Each structure stands twice: as structure tokens, then as C-alpha cells.
Amino acid sequence: MSNISIDGLTKKFDDVTAVDNIDLDIESEEFLVLVGPSGCGKSTTLRMIAGLESITTGDLRIGDRRVNDLPPKERGIAMVFQNYALYPHMTGAENMKFGMNSVSDYTDDEIDDRVEEAAEVLDILELLDRRPGELSGGERQRVAIGRALVREPEVFLLDEPLSNLDAKLRVQMRAELLQLHQELDATTLYVTHDQTEAMTLGDRVAVLNDGRIEQVDPPQVLYDYPETRFVAEFIGSPAMNIVPVDLEYDGDSVSAVHEAFELSLPNGDRFTDQPPAAAFGVRPEDVSLAVNAPADAQTFEAEVSVTEPLGESLLIHCYVGDDELHVKAEARSAISPGDTLELAVDEDRLHVFDDTGSAVYHSSVREEAASDTVYTTPEP
Amino acid sequence: MATRTNPDSALAGLLPEGVDTERVLIHGGLIFSILLMGLPLILALIMSTQNTSEVYQVTNVGVGSQGLSNYETALTQYNFGQYIINSIVMSAIIVVGKVALSLFAALALVYYKLPYERAIFMFILLTLLLPVPVRIVPLFDLMSRLGWGNTIMAITGPYIASATAVFLFRQHFMAIPASLVENAHLDGVGPLTFLWEVLIPMSKGMIAGVSVITFIYSWNQYLWPLIIMTDQSKQVVQVGLRFIQGAAQSGLTQWGLIMAGAIIALLPPLVVLIVMHRPLLETLAIQQK
Numbered sequence: 001m002s003n004i005s006i007d008g009l010t011k012k013f014d015d016v017t018a019v020d021n022i023d024l025d026i027e028s029e030e031f032l033v034l035v036g037p038s039g040c041g042k043s044t045t046l047r048m049i050a051g052l053e054s055i056t057t058g059d060l061r062i063g064d065r066r067v068n069d070l071p072p073k074e075r076g077i078a079m080v081f082q083n084y085a086l087y088p089h090m091t092g093a094e095n096m097k098f099g100m101n102s103v104s105d106y107t108d109d110e111i112d113d114r115v116e117e118a119a120e121v122l123d124i125l126e127l128l129d130r131r132p133g134e135l136s137g138g139e140r141q142r143v144a145i146g147r148a149l150v151r152e153p154e155v156f157l158l159d160e161p162l163s164n165l166d167a168k169l170r171v172q173m174r175a176e177l178l179q180l181h182q183e184l185d186a187t188t189l190y191v192t193h194d195q196t197e198a199m200t201l202g203d204r205v206a207v208l209n210d211g212r213i214e215q216v217d218p219p220q221v222l223y224d225y226p227e228t229r230f231v232a233e234f235i236g237s238p239a240m241n242i243v244p245v246d247l248e249y250d251g252d253s254v255s256a257v258h259e260a261f262e263l264s265l266p267n268g269d270r271f272t273d274q275p276p277a278a279a280f281g282v283r284p285e286d287v288s289l290a291v292n293a294p295a296d297a298q299t300f301e302a303e304v305s306v307t308e309p310l311g312e313s314l315l316i317h318c319y320v321g322d323d324e325l326h327v328k329a330e331a332r333s334a335i336s337p338g339d340t341l342e343l344a345v346d347e348d349r350l351h352v353f354d355d356t357g358s359a360v361y362h363s364s365v366r367e368e369a370a371s372d373t374v375y376t377t378p379e380p
Numbered sequence: 381m382a383t384r385t386n387p388d389s390a391l392a393g394l395l396p397e398g399v400d401t402e403r404v405l406i407h408g409g410l411i412f413s414i415l416l417m418g419l420p421l422i423l424a425l426i427m428s429t430q431n432t433s434e435v436y437q438v439t440n441v442g443v444g445s446q447g448l449s450n451y452e453t454a455l456t457q458y459n460f461g462q463y464i465i466n467s468i469v470m471s472a473i474i475v476v477g478k479v480a481l482s483l484f485a486a487l488a489l490v491y492y493k494l495p496y497e498r499a500i501f502m503f504i505l506l507t508l509l510l511p512v513p514v515r516i517v518p519l520f521d522l523m524s525r526l527g528w529g530n531t532i533m534a535i536t537g538p539y540i541a542s543a544t545a546v547f548l549f550r551q552h553f554m555a556i557p558a559s560l561v562e563n564a565h566l567d568g569v570g571p572l573t574f575l576w577e578v579l580i581p582m583s584k585g586m587i588a589g590v591s592v593i594t595f596i597y598s599w600n601q602y603l604w605p606l607i608i609m610t611d612q613s614k615q616v617v618q619v620g621l622r623f624i625q626g627a628a629q630s631g632l633t634q635w636g637l638i639m640a641g642a643i644i645a646l647l648p649p650l651v652v653l654i655v656m657h658r659p660l661l662e663t664l665a666i667q668q669k
Contacts, residue, residue: 052562052566083557089582102568
């Protein structure tokens, strides 16, 4: 298995810059997820790595080879497409074999053996003689993954492979992909727009926005310590609450002042910058009803506008001043629209972003694990 | 349906209980239209069994005295068997040549990222403005310079390049998901392998449809073969029909014989049409989109 090293990768379509100078290192045997909204350049990045799009500028290395100018078949990659890309007139086995003669030096017998092996791993032996038309979405996706496995590539590239499946199947295939990755330990680059998929699958997740990388980190770090406001709002569902506040600095003690509340922020010395006004962020599950909070917690009042029972919890939409706040409360809490709530925040889970969108403060300290090196785009 | 119109209720009075007036009218209209359209064919069938004087009796619309002997005469004395074979050979060559060339052209347009791809395609479409009849004079000149006059090359060559077929194949190929093409690119599968193993099997219906249309089109060619073929034994069936007309009997055109020839000339495309009607309908449906 090989690592992928991307250095200053840029893709321009005429005047539009789809991918803007990104640096990314994907370690050998790592499962890295590229996530972002549509049009952020994640698929273009994947397609450049596959060799389906030319690279405008930058260096792309797979293993120790610079592959910028190599045709796809010499890059040692295999790709799984969103729409499976199976040939409708070929059986599962024929689909898996097609192209093997040009991409590898295996004899026909060896290819047959490999198809058999891959089918066993994926549990699709009985699908080998059927055509795609006779298969369900999930089965087709397994055959498509099987086709990638047969090629035994250095790197697997998956482009939204679960997007065409229904919700239940998606969850199931997600688990199977994880298991498969643990068995094969193949370097995998996975593109998705779904933050849940990104969080559950990735060893690390790279969040892309507007052709740039916002942050690359393990899922939990991404969730707990978003480096930008975009990441904070994109990762997590329901999204992080962001309200504008004024900041008052008095030595190391910092207060966030909002028209409807004032919070003193713990560990004020952690501010990396001291903007006068900023965006204050707290996740819905880090806001709680004051009755459930410690006695000395700072509290404020909010008015409930809508409640959404999610089953395992109750999502409350409420207003503090003119700003909306989402709060995850215990399921079956007796709260109805119009109520005024006394709320408290988890003081270990507060975030502040300056007006460029960069995080200037997290209330707790991120523990650096040996593996979690942070990669960011260079300043423009 | 409380307010029925008057003619309707008048008709309804004549019909047995439970028969829908509207359906009777629709079906009546349809039957009438079919008869109207089929009339020339029906008359040709009838006349093909009549002798010349019977044909000229306008009121005589029964089966004539000749039976099948007009057919026999056309096939034996007027060499129709040979013309039919010539026509089949010509049409078959045009079908194979046109389909093959158009497939390659469409492949080039779809599989490769060509600069000015759209302009190339537009240029191909522009040739629709110059069908063979428009080009007859320069074509004749070209054929005689090539020394192709009076050969099978002359009556097939000009028909092989076809903007319509390229257009149909291109549209069909473009409807195939791009990821299938990309998948082949990833494996380094060559364009010819891709054409043979993926595009052609996925386009069987379209290929069959284009073949039928092309066959019938080629079969009906008259003017160009008439001009370029000088040897009567190499002539095609449509021109062969004209020869019968030339051989007038005591000053009267032998319409019975001509009709028999026309019916014979009609049979091969009819067989092709019946055998291939399914893919043909598929193709027409795509053209309408």
C-alpha cells in the first residue's frame, strides 16, 4: 500500500478555480474522507488523483512516484463510482474482469481466481452470474467494489459510493466498508457530502470548502475543535449554534456579551487573538436546561418557539434576543412553545470565531495525539 | 353524459344497446384512413394480376385474368431476379458501411476529448444540407475520375457517410453514463475494445434501427443508380421497373407487369421491416425525444 502526497494541487476550468492550492498527505493504509458541500471541489480532487482530470498546477505523488502525467492505469488506483458504473450487458463476473487484461499482466485463470476471491470477501459469489439489471442497489455497489478489489490497487478511490442507496442500506454498507477496510488495510480516499459518513468512516476527515481545505483531523477532533466556523457548522447535526457577541477583555478574564445574556468564558488566556466582536459557538447538546446543570453554572433565559421530538432527545428551537438557538434536551421533557427556559452551557465546550471565520478560542485544550497532525491550507 | 349531440344520438339509435358511439366513430374513422392509405397498394396488387386491357378498364377492380403470370414474366423475361440481387447487395454494403463508419465517428466524438468537438459535429450535421441528388453532377465527375463508373462502388460509396446515423449514434452514446467511459479510461481499455465490448452491445437496438432505415432508404434509390450505372445487368430494382415501362406492348404501357414488378420490389424491405420492427420503433422513439 502507498501513501498519497498532494502538494499545491490546483484545478482551473477556464476562469473558475475548482480546487485551489491544496496540500494533503494521506498515509499508507489510512482511510481519509474528503467531505464538503456540493461544488467544493472534492470530486474534482479525487478525479485528479484518478487521472480523469488533468492537474493545472501542483504535484501529485502516489508512493514515491510523481504521477501527474501518468495515465490512470499506471497510477495503481481503483475507483468506485457513485452510479456503480457497471456495464449493463455483462454479468457481475464479466464486469469485474473487464479491463483486467489491459490493466494487469495476469493470465485469464489468475483473473478468474481473483474474481472468486474478491467475491468471497464481499459475499457476492451468487451474484457473479447475474447482470446489473437483476441486482439491487446494494448488490450492484458490492459488485462495483469487487471490481476495485480485483485490481488490487495501491489506492482505493471512492466517489460518493453510498449516495444512491436508501438510508437503511447506507448504514449497513457503511459498516461493511469499515470492516472491509480493516481487513484490507488499503489506502482509501473517500469522497462524500454527508458529514455522518465522513465522521463514521474516516481515520481522518478533510473538510473542503470552495476549493480549499478548511481542516484535516480525526473525526472527534474535528467535532470538538473546529478550526473554522465553516467546519463548526458543517460537521454535526443539528449544526452548532452560532450567535454574534461582543467580547470584553479584562486581563485573562473574558466575557461574551450578547443582548440577552452575558457569559464569562473560562480559560481566557487561550484566546489567540482579541477581536472586539466575534461569533460565539456552542453545540445543541452542550446547552442544557439549568435544572440539570451544576448549581454554580452561568444561566440565561430563552423563549421556546418550536420543539422537535427526535426520539432519543428533544430538539428545542428557542430565541435568545433575536438569535435562534437549538438545544438538545432530554426526550419527553415537558416543554412547549412559548415557554421561557433557564439554560446553561457546558463551559468545556465553548468556541469563538473571529469575523474571518477562524477559531480564536476553544474553552478546553485539545490533546495532541501522536497521529493527529494538522494540515491546513497556506494563507492566501 | 347528459348532453349528447344530435348526430351522436341519431347514430346511437341505430346501434345495439351497450355499444359506445364514440368508439364506433373512432374505429370507423381509423378504418377509413387505413383504406385510403392502403388503396394504392391494394390497387397495385389487383392490377398485378390483370392484363393491359383489363387495367385500362377503370371499373374493373376484380382479380384479373393473368393470375401470377405477370410475376413470372417480370422475373424471367425482364431479369427481375438479377435486379433484386443487385439491390440487396447494394443495400447490404451501404448498411454495413454506413453503420460501421458512423459508429467510429460517434465513438471519436464521445470517447475522446477533442478540441472543437462541437464544431466538428456541427460540420458533420451540415452535410445534411447536401444529399446525393444535390451532388449528382460533381459526384458523377468524381466517380468517372476514380474510374468507379458502372461499378458497385459508385452506387454504394456516396451513401456511406451519413450525418443522420452519426447523430443518432452520438446521441445514444451520450446517454450512456460518463462513468462507464471513465471506468474504461481508468483501466486503459482502448477505444476499439470499448466500442466492440461495451458500446456496440449496449446499442444493439439503435444499430438495428439505423440498419432498417438505411436498408429501406438504399433500396429506394433510383436517380443516382440510373445515372451512374450504364450496364443493365448491374442495375438495381427501382431502375429495373423503369425498363418494363420502356418495353411498351403495341404502344400501351404494360401496367399489369409493372405492378407485379413493383410488388416484387416491395417484398424484401417489407420482410426486413417486419423482422426488425421492434428495434426500429425504439430508434424512432429516441429520434422524437
